[in-house]
Amino acid sequence: MSLEITEIIEKDDICKISIVGEMDINSYLIVKEKLDEILENKIVNIEINCENLSYIDSTGIGVLIGILKKIKKEEKQISIVNAKNNIKRLFNITGLDKIFVIK
Amino acid sequence: MSLEITEIIEKDDICKISIVGEMDINSYLIVKEKLDEILENKIVNIEINCENLSYIDSTGIGVLIGILKKIKKEEKQISIVNAKNNIKRLFNITGLDKIFVIK
């Protein structure tokens, strides 16, 4: 199984995307490129629906940190919604639960 | 995943069982022993519900052939119900579709 971005809703100053599948060394670029493309037009808040994200590791986390750096300057934030336990645990371990909004 | 026999209904001259999981070299004995036990009391027709049988190979097929030999003498039969395509294909290849009743 690979990765897909199944939904992108851009609205005012927030963009919501849903990531489905495994965000690993083979697939993280799909997300990076999509988010870079979104932020090219306008720096907005990013909300990521992780309901169907089954796997993420440091390659994926690296992408999210890079994106946060980009939008933080304009006081925007990244929210993580519906993440599974194992993914939440990874965010806790790496301290990302303190710099992302985990819902 | 392993194997389970989830249902056994004995009625008149038929016994219906449901096999769930993988019937392989690790688990075929579970089915063999259960069927031997059933036939110890009385030789009956056997109906196997394969709806949730995800895997079978020659170790499992061997069990079914052995059972058929036992009950054929008394003109009983084995019926296979709801088998998935890949399992049906295996029964066709090995000619079992001609000696079992495939429903």
Place this chain on the structure above:
Amino acid sequence: MNEKINLKLPCKPEFINVARMNISVIANNMKMDYEVIQDLKVAISEACNNVIIHSDSESHYEIDFIVKREKLVVEINDFGNGFDFGNYNEPDLENPKESGLGLFIIDSLMDEFEIETKNGNGTKIRMIKNV
């Protein structure tokens, strides 16, 4: 493309599902169909069952998965007894027996099938599925 994955497994039944799972991910990566993957799982298991039941190998056997653009080649190598393939008989499908179906099933499910074996000198089963 020509990539090789090699797996060494203990000669014990409880690890056969590891062989099955490997062929399943590898074939899935090659975008093979679900039904083909099911057949591959049966074929590899038949070969592994034989290693465990018949080969009398001491500890481990090896599986090579060779991924090519147009086919998947799987080789199961054991270092056990081998056998005399000259004495092998195809099963009589009119008179089914409890055993003797394994090699026949592999041959039926795969596109190509070869066996190299010598009494006392291990067995190599080679099976190929085209994409």
Place this chain on the structure above:
Amino acid sequence: MNEKINLKLPCKPEFINVARMNISVIANNMKMDYEVIQDLKVAISEACNNVIIHSDSESHYEIDFIVKREKLVVEINDFGNGFDFGNYNEPDLENPKESGLGLFIIDSLMDEFEIETKNGNGTKIRMIKNV
């Protein structure tokens, strides 16, 4: 019980899911919990990612899965550059960076973690999860 499974994989990202699937079946056979299996998948991937990104290994790397009654030992061996572990710094979690989290994640998720590496002489990552 002390069984060893050995897997040789090409140093290419598209085969990392094979490593993940192997640890997943093996840990599942050991009756480890779902959540633990998820952690094992991440840990092994971090080690494999590093082989592919940093080791500059030529063709293959090896993974040993050692199944014991009370623990699963996983060793990832590459034959690449190695590195100077004396220069390694743990990530500063207050100031997150895009990279540098891999080894830290392995260490956090596993019960034991060791690294043997020398500049120019390959790397062995050893991780242990207790049952």
